Amino acid sequence: MSASAVTQESRSESAWATFRRGISLSPELKAGLAGTLGLALIAMIGRAAVPVAVQQGIDRGLGVQTGHLDMGVIATVVGITALILVVTTICGYFMMRRLFTVSETALANIRVRTFRHIHDLSMLHQQSERRGTMVSRVTSDVDSITQFIQWGGVILMVNGGQLVVTTIVMAFYSWQLTLVVLAAFLPAVVVIKAFQKRLSGAYAENRRRIGVMLGAISESVVGASVIRAYGVSERSGAKLSATIDDYQQAQRRAMRISVTSFSVGEIASALALASVVLVGVRFGVAGEITFGEMTAFLFLVTLFIQPVQIATEVLNEAQNAVAGWRRLLDVVDLEPDVADPAERGVDLPEGPLDISFERVSFSYPVDGEPGPRVLHEVHLDVAAKTRVAVVGETGSGKTTFAKLLTRLMDPSEGRVLLSGTPLTDVRFASLRSRVVMVPQDGFLFDATVAENVRFARPDLTDAELEQAFTDLGLLDWVQGLAHGLDTPVGERGEALSVGERQLVALARAYVADPDLLVLDEATSAVDPATEVRLQRTLDAVTRGRTTVAIAHRLSTAQAADEVIVVDKGVVIQRGPHDELLTLPDSVYAKLYASWLEQTR
Amino acid sequence: MAGQTAGDAPAKPEITGRDVLARGARVMWRGIRDEPRRFTTAVLGSCLFGALVIGQAIVVGWLVDELIQPATTGGDVTAGAMALGATVLIAMGLGRVAGIFGRRLGAGFMQFALQARYRHEVTRRYLQLPVSWHQRHATGTLLSNANSDVEAAWFPVAPLPFAVGTMFMLVVAVGVLFSVDWALALVGLVVFPVLFVMNVVFSRRMAPRQARAQHLRAEVAAIAHESFDGALVVKTMGREDLETRRFAARAGELRDALISVGRLRGLFDPLMESLPFLGTLLALLVGAWRMDQGAIGLNEVVQVTFLFTVLAFPVRAIGWVLGDLPRSVAGWDRVEHVLQSTGQMPYGAQDLPGSGAAELSFRNVDFAYDPAQPVLRDVTFTVPAGRTVALVGPTGSGKSTIATLAARLLDPEQGQIALDGTDARGLSSASLAHAVALVPQIAFVFDDTVRGNVALDRPGIDDDRVHEALATAQADTFIARLPEHLDTQLGERGTSLSGGQRQRVTLARALAGQPRLLILDDATSAVDPRVEARILASLRGSAQSTTILVVAYRRATIALADEVVYIESGRVIATGTHERLLATVGGYADLVTAYEKAEEERERDRLYDEASAAEQEEEVAA
CATH class of the missing domain: 1.20.1560.10 (ABC transporter type 1, transmembrane domain)
Structure with a gap:
């Protein structure tokens, strides 16, 4: 499935199908449903009780027929109805309680599962989505389902029931008048349904524009310093304002449609009431309906109108909720294309790992189609315990190489093996503990230095942590921070300098103690002296493991056992640094010459 | 890990039942007004x-x-x-x-x-x-x-x-x-x-x-x-x-x-x-x-x-x-x-007089993000008009902070930062933005076209200037390969660029404005050596009337500079030519010659290994 499938809004799945798909994903929602529905049924009866009481009171107590007013009858009718109301209120309470508990529990589960699922998606999938979009999958989308189930669910249950009960009671009093009421509403239902379609289009436009607006807001926050430095806050402000106004326009349009659709129901209700009066009076004259029944009917028509009106509103809300639910389900249904073989998989063999690439090709997907190849039939073996540097110009495919090696992506063709085991067969639990990559931007969590390093190994003691920094020759640096290991690093680590963030990320990878360590320009922002020192200590601590370092600082290459030169997706040279230099016109020799030029 | 949402947002007044209605009513009243x-x-x-x-x-x-x-x-x-x-x-x-x-x-x-x-x-x-x-x-x-x-x-x-x-x-x-x-x-x-x-x-x-x-x-x-x-x-x-x-x-x-x-x-x-x-x-x-x-x-x-x-x-x-x-x-x-947030950094009303390269000076500048941890202490140095100064120092020594202060994105706690002798705080926003350009370490690309990203609708920046700037930043070749060239959409909703490409686009953005002071904060860290060498060469060629402050580690970059300011732990340790600092400042020499020394050492190790291997062979032979 293409990565962009997640964002597609144009799915033509019906709301009902989404609902069913959603329920099958959260079977907890069905827990105790019968009981809840039963309570809802009882709660609904309370609504019809009052018009019946009015009819009984008028016909039998006020003595319209008999001409004799009987307070006893009135008191009895009122007393019994009040009792029914108390009982139905209690049932209503329990129904809502159950509904809230069940739905919140089920949705908390789906929230967590979706969160996990997003982490399980491949790196390419994750990167094809805007971060905010993924966050809203587990926040606002879930919230909209909750709202729909609780608001919509309650209202549809209670009001749907009210509609049914009211209709039954009405039919009991006079089936002819009931038909009159239904006839008055029928055209409204058709018209409202037509409006729903336009409305759902309007809501889709709302969502699109809110996305654009949030993007613009985020840009003005993330790029605050650039905007200020170039004095272009007016330009950014104007763009941002336009997106805010666009969203407001879309909101208004949806509102206009919604109100128009709502008023159709109101007109229908006036029509129904008028028809009931006209027709009812004729029946009354014919002696087919009593005064009390006729009066009760007027009450019942009102009770019939309310749920119809409310349902119109709920359906509007439901459009949003169903869309949210659909987006969520689309993510959950997305098969991770780099999947954990889990129990079908094997563990990596013990001991140092060797690497082999068998005719590996790779192309990044462009709009769901394979794009141009960035790696082309790479065939390569690296012995265990060697330290390899991968060099090449920007865009030569070195980072792709690292991502395939750590199975962040799978090759388009060919396969990658570690100690003879194809990566695709290796359980993630084994893979991630034995193979660790340090990406270029050393992402840190908003916590302390110590907590960030412990991310790799939560059981590390303070002493062990300190030892790790000592091993890497970084203890002085850590101790120089305001609060040592307990220094908070800020959001994304931004309280530290870029180079310092890389040091923490490196320490984090080091304590993970992998057998294959992949460094993707992991020290690109660190000063040369520290880098050289790190290099040396890394050499010491990584002895006995396989290390692959992607580097554009060729100091790394010089220190490596072997250098692999990648150019335009092909491995064109490999061998020790000194050996490669003996070919004067080679790509590596040229790279090295410009490196020397820069550093001498 | 600690939850962080609120960050250091204000201590929220506890919402109690008692006053919430009154306060809510005030919010509604505001809406009505x-x-x-x-x-x-x-x-x-x-x-x-x-x-x-x-x-x-x-x-x-x-x-x-x-x-x-x-x-x-x-x-x-x-x-x-x-x-x-x-x-x-x-x-x-x-x-x-x-x-x-x-x-x-x-x-x-x-x-x-x-x-x-x-x-x-x-x-x-x-x-x-x-x-x-x-x-x-x-x-x-x-x-x-x-x-x-x-x-x-x-x-x-x-x-x-x-x-x-x-x-x-x-x-x-x-x-x-x-x-x-x-x-x-x-x-x-x-x-x-x-x-x-x-x-x-x-x-x-x-x-x-x-x-x-x-x-x-x-x-x-x-x-x-x-x-x-x-x-x-x-x-x-x-x-x-x-x-x-x-x-x-x-x-x-x-x-x-x-x-x-x-x-x-x-x-x-x-x-x-x-x-x-x-x-x-x-x-x-x-x-x-x-x-x-x-x-x-x-x-x-x-x-x-x-x-x-x-x-x-x-x-x-x-x-x-x-x-x-x-x-x-x-x-x-x-x-x-x-x-109601304050902490505004008001701009002055002055224009920066004159034209051409501007002199930058730091005088006794102190700065801290967190009072417990001073970042800069008593920093004083001058970048004379039209000259290039390299700012060198170990990781975490305060280089980026100096770069940020120089562009007046932050104000010092103590001391003064001046452009051509005028306190930066007195300059108007427009004159500051016109005179100074900072290329940050981490490139920021707007959700806009290539042209929009480089020109930012600044007056006087036409397509020729954009092309020129892209060429100087060595970004012209890959931009030419994009589907719609200057009109290609970049950013979150557009074509994604590699780290090095992003850096070159932001560099072009800075160059397009023809700033009187250009600040490069390790702005080519993700660009590979050959491309960087070309960028530096073309900068040198085109920097006819620009003062440059460049945060650098590489010798080639430093070689571009007329003078070096070496800092450690937020203090200026030494100022002078590269040669003088190399000869007199141990920390500086260690830093800039780190690669050479490492190589020499390796060379020695290799020779030693070979020698001892030869000895062993001899011993075996004997």
Whole structure:
């Protein structure tokens, strides 16, 4: 499935199908449903009780027929109805309680599962989505389902029931008048349904524009310093304002449609009431309906109108909720294309790992189609315990190489093996503990230095942590921070300098103690002296493991056992640094010459 | 890991039940003052609707009297009365539609306008507030301030006119009741205040629960945001389980908070539904008693009971407003925090006189992000006009901070930073932006075209200048290969560039403005050596009238510089030519010759290894 499938809004799945798909994903929602529905049924009866009481009171107590007013009858009718109301209120309470508990529990589960699922998606999938979009999958989308189930669910249950009960009671009093009421509403239902379609289009436009607006807001926050430095806050402000106004326009349009659709129901209700009066009076004259029944009917028509009106509103809300639910389900249904073989998989063999690439090709997907190849039939073996540097110009495919090696992506063709085991067969639990990559931007969590390093190994003691920094020759640096290991690093680590963030990320990878360590320009922002020192200590601590370092600082290459030169997706040279230099016109020799030029 | 949502947002005043209604009322009042016309329209519509609802009850009473009673008891029914009755009912229906249009469009448009207005204000503030303020606030928090907090603040605006109209309707209803019978009026005077008081009690008890749920909701979002932000690290370390547990814990707390909200609502909603029905029953009972006494007629009993039935629903609108007030107050507090944020860094009014390269000077500059940890201490140096100075120092020594200060994105705590002798704080925004360009370490690309990103609509930057700048930054080749060249969309919704390419685009952005002072903060770290060498060569070639401050590690970059400022731990250790510093400053020499030394050492090791291997061989041979 293409990565962009997640964002597609144009799915033509019906709301009902989404609902069913959603329920099958959260079977907890069905827990105790019968009981809840039963309570809802009882709660609904309370609504019809009052018009019946009015009819009984008028016909039998006020003595319209008999001409004799009987307070006893009135008191009895009122007393019994009040009792029914108390009982139905209690049932209503329990129904809502159950509904809230069940739905919140089920949705908390789906929230967590979706969160996990997003982490399980491949790196390419994750990167094809805007971060905010993924966050809203587990926040606002879930919230909209909750709202729909609780608001919509309650209202549809209670009001749907009210509609049914009211209709039954009405039919009991006079089936002819009931038909009159239904006839008055029928055209409204058709018209409202037509409006729903336009409305759902309007809501889709709302969502699109809110996305654009949030993007613009985020840009003005993330790029605050650039905007200020170039004095272009007016330009950014104007763009941002336009997106805010666009969203407001879309909101208004949806509102206009919604109100128009709502008023159709109101007109229908006036029509129904008028028809009931006209027709009812004729029946009354014919002696087919009593005064009390006729009066009760007027009450019942009102009770019939309310749920119809409310349902119109709920359906509007439901459009949003169903869309949210659909987006969520689309993510959950997305098969991770780099999947954990889990129990079908094997563990990596013990001991140092060797690497082999068998005719590996790779192309990044462009709009769901394979794009141009960035790696082309790479065939390569690296012995265990060697330290390899991968060099090449920007865009030569070195980072792709690292991502395939750590199975962040799978090759388009060919396969990658570690100690003879194809990566695709290796359980993630084994893979991630034995193979660790340090990406270029050393992402840190908003916590302390110590907590960030412990991310790799939560059981590390303070002493062990300190030892790790000592091993890497970084203890002085850590101790120089305001609060040592307990220094908070800020959001994304931004309280530290870029180079310092890389040091923490490196320490984090080091304590993970992998057998294959992949460094993707992991020290690109660190000063040369520290880098050289790190290099040396890394050499010491990584002895006995396989290390692959992607580097554009060729100091790394010089220190490596072997250098692999990648150019335009092909491995064109490999061998020790000194050996490669003996070919004067080679790509590596040229790279090295410009490196020397820069550093001498 | 610690939850961070609130960041260092202000200590939120605890939302207690007691004052939340008063504070909520103030927020609503502010909204009304901002949008008086839309509010008036909505309230008028709502009152019209309410009046017609009551009118309908009166008409029903009249119908009972004129039509239904005669019809069902064998009296006379005139066709005229029937036609009149039906016409009035339909006319009233149309009137209600007009009321609904007024009320809902008025309220909706008012709500949208308020949201837009405060989004404008909040984001305008973001653009005004200095970098130091932004550094103290989490991105996620700022985003939700401009989005969900603004939304929450104006949430109760939608039902507000309905609630106001309902209050009006209740007053009229009590009036109608009095005109019918004092005893029935008393029923209304009991039932309506009870409804109102229950609503108030409910929203007070709801306030803290809602606040807690809202707070947890933000935390859950923050965890998700951070976790997805660091997805690559989570993945490469295989910590998905750990992250899921972290998320699940907070999601569980949110679930419990929402269930507690739900339980209260579960109690309130059925009660609010039943109470008006009980009112109807009470009206029936009292009505029958008064009828027994001969005080009122049958039609009046029906009219009053009908009134209670139709009032049941609108009364809940009051509950909606009150129920949403706590959220509104919480949202408004956060919006207001942004709007009232100080820490402005006002620009001066001066223009930077002259033209061509400008001199940059730091005089006794102290700076700290956190008072506990000074970053710069007594930094003094000068970059003479037209010269290039390299700023060199170990990781974490304060180089980026100096670069940021030089572009006046931050102000020093002590000391002065001057351009051509003019204190940077006295310069106007325009002259500063025109004179100084900073290329940061981490490139920021706007969601815009290549052209938009480079030119930023700055006056005088035409396509020729853009091309020229792209060429100097060695970005022309790859831009030429993009599908739509200068018109290719970059950024989140466009083509994604590699780190090195992004750096070159931002470099071109700086060059296009032909700044008088160019600050490069390790701006080519992701560019590979050969390309970087070309960039430096073309910079040297084109930098005819620019002063350059460059944060650098590489010898080639340093070689470009006329002078080097070497810093360690936020202090200037030495200033001078590269050669002099190399000879006299040990730390500097260690830093810049690190690669050579490492290589020499390796060479020695290799020779030694070879020698000892040869010795061994000899020994073996011997």
